[in-house]
Amino acid sequence: MLNIPTQSFPAPSSQQRVGQSGRTKVALKPGHSLMDWIRYSKSGKDLTGLRGRLIEVTHEELQKHNTRNDCWTCIRGMVYNVTPYMDYHPGGEDELMKAAGIDGTDLFDQVHRWVNYESMLKECLVGRMATKHLQQGNKITTSTHLFVYAVPIMCCLYRYDWFQTATTVHLVIYTQRKIPNSGCTVVDLEAGVLRVEVLLGKMSYMVHLRLSENVDGDIAVNTAFAVGKIQLTIRKQAEGKWSSLGEPLEFHNTFLSKKDRALFFRDCVLVSKTEVNHNTRVFQLQLPRGTVMHVPVGKHVYLKSLIQGTEAVRPYTPVDQSLSVVPDTSSEKTGLYLMIKVYPDGLLTQHLNGLHIGDHVSVSGPEGTFSLRPLRDTTVLYLLAAGTGFTPMSRLIRVALHESFAIRKTQLLFFNRREEDILWRRELDELTAQDERFQVEHILSEPCESWTGRKGRVDDTIIKDFLSRPQGSKCYVCVCGPTLFTEQTIRYQQGFSEEEIHAFQG
Incomplete structure (x- = not known):
């Protein structure tokens, strides 16, 4: 490749195409902020045009609603009338019109996968996409119009095993490849449910179990990076032999593209707020006792809070405690430091700034495409x-x-x-x-x-x-x-x- 960019630089599929894959914003009219939309959607107005009815929408019916003043779109099988939302959309009406009258799931995932659209657009819900019967030989199957969910792929390269002593349970995951950094493993243990996600590149391997017996909340993770082996150690509450590790839950032992997994949030506690300048604070968050997570350099997390009945979600990149102190990376069980600018009209930042020490906020796992x-x-x-x-x-x-x-x-x-x-x-x-x-x-x-x-x-x-x-x-x-x-x-x-x-x- 020549080092002199052409007019098409970056390439159309490149991560550098911020306007395509990032969060491009337009100037909204006064009175059309997110908070204004929340008030408007809760005003009792009929935002669907169906007077509260939910209907089954065919492919042909969806295609009819494809104009600025009559715009329906489908996201994951549910159809929404987004016409009332046009003037409130931060990306502008042109972005919404790209999905007018069609299945907008892929477009939505490219730009807004982290947004809780079910909460944001719940008053705009028209109904569910109709199903159709597909003839496959002598077998008739039922599928949803416009999209098909793929069955999670089992990957023989990834596997797990477990062993136990009288007092401990050990889960071992074999990735069959070198592990690049400590941030690739995220573990959550809460109320007897163990969720382990291993992130390698664009792919994700998951172990998800309801453990068969009670355990302590602490969990230790040891990684042999060179051979791709991850070992989790959990202490039993009562001595004895387990007959099984536990009951498989949703997406257990699956190997999927990272973008095909929904964001998983855990409840974190605000430990401190430190002033950086007149409008920016460093928020220190403590992870739950059963969570082991380290956010790699260049990755971000999403914060989520319920504000006036609507979930607000925003991405933030962790920082270190300071530039002068080299953090201890020997343990993944650390807190998060988030440097956040508080905007006068920022729905989530104003909420965060109003939190007291000991209050809670939901935090996702690491996201982002950056690599060292x-x-x-x-x-x-x-x-x-x-x-x-x-x-x-x-x-x-x-x-x-x-x-x-x-x-x-x-x-x-x-x-x-x-x-x-x-x-x-x-x-x-x-x-x-x-x-x-x-x-x-x-x-x-x-x-x-x-x-x-x-x-x-x-x-x-x-x-x-x-x-x-x-x-x-x-x-x-x-x-x-x-x-x-x-x-x-x-x-x-x-x-x-x-x-x-x-x-x-x-």
């Missing part, structure tokens, strides 16, 4: 961030300075509106003074008169000045910020191939 693999032979790492787009960069800085022997230089270009908006500025400046391998440059779009640094917004000139390719070096570029910032930044990065750039979804 390209950094193994990278010698120069460029990081471009705007606002809270700094969050994934904070952990990448630590990796570059403390865990990578190849990276010789790490440079951060940090865009903000005003000086008081800069996150962890003191720590960044201290790190620059202490380690010659790290450099940071701040750019402000609305600086005060005393500001002596660079001013402006992201443009072609700034990117060209910042990005260079030293002779004999291997470079990698990471970008994160609002969608428009990310799209513009990537557009200006001439001289770098698609494989040398990762855009965190905004």
Whole structure:
């Protein structure tokens, strides 16, 4: 591939296509926020046009409702009249119209898989897709129009076994391949139900059991990374021999694409809130006793809370406790630190900011496409961030300075509106003074008169000045910020191939 991007760069299927696969937003009319939609949907108005009736929708009927003023779509077999939601949709009506009159499940999963659409659109529910009979030889089967759910694939490469002593139970999972990092295993043990998910690339292997006897809440996980073996140790409440490990539950012993599994949330406790600047806090969350989870660098989690009867869900990237303290990664059973900007009209951020120590919030497992693999032979790492787009960069800085022997230089270009908006500025400046391998440059779009640094917004000139390719070096570029910032930044990065750039979804 040539290093000069063409007009089609990034490729249409690329993760860099933020506008396609990210969360593109449009300016909504006043009075059309998420909270306004919640109020409107609960006003008692007939949002389906069916006066409260639920109907069975045929493929032919669904196709008829494909205009701006009469728009139905199907998501996982359920049909919704999304016409009333047009003006409230953050992605704009054009995005909704892509699914007008058709099955929008795939489109929805590409952009909004984490959104609880059942709660958001429950007052817009028209009914269920009709079923049709399919003739297969002499056998008649029934399927839903427009989509077919695949039977979970059993993979012979993945398997589990178990053994026991009088006081402990041991579950061993064999992946038959090298395990890249500790964050690939997520374990949840609650009320006797054990859920283990092993994440390797885009695939997911799951063990899901109701244990046959009572156990203590603590669980230990030991991983032999080189041989792909994961061992869980659980202590029995009462000594004795178990006749079986337990009863299989939904999706037990299945190997699926990660995107085909629903998000799984666990209940976490707010331990502390620390002020970073005038509108940003670090929220420290404690995982439940029976959860073992470590979020790998560059991955994010989703937070979920029930607000006025509607579930609000948003993605956030964990940070370390600080830039100066190298975290203990010897144990996966750690808490989460989330750096979150509190917006005046932010439904979930206002809710989070109002939580008290000891309150609860639901947290998903690790999500995201980022991989550390390209950094193994990278010698120069460029990081471009705007606002809270700094969050994934904070952990990448630590990796570059403390865990990578190849990276010789790490440079951060940090865009903000005003000086008081800069996150962890003191720590960044201290790190620059202490380690010659790290450099940071701040750019402000609305600086005060005393500001002596660079001013402006992201443009072609700034990117060209910042990005260079030293002779004999291997470079990698990471970008994160609002969608428009990310799209513009990537557009200006001439001289770098698609494989040398990762855009965190905004």
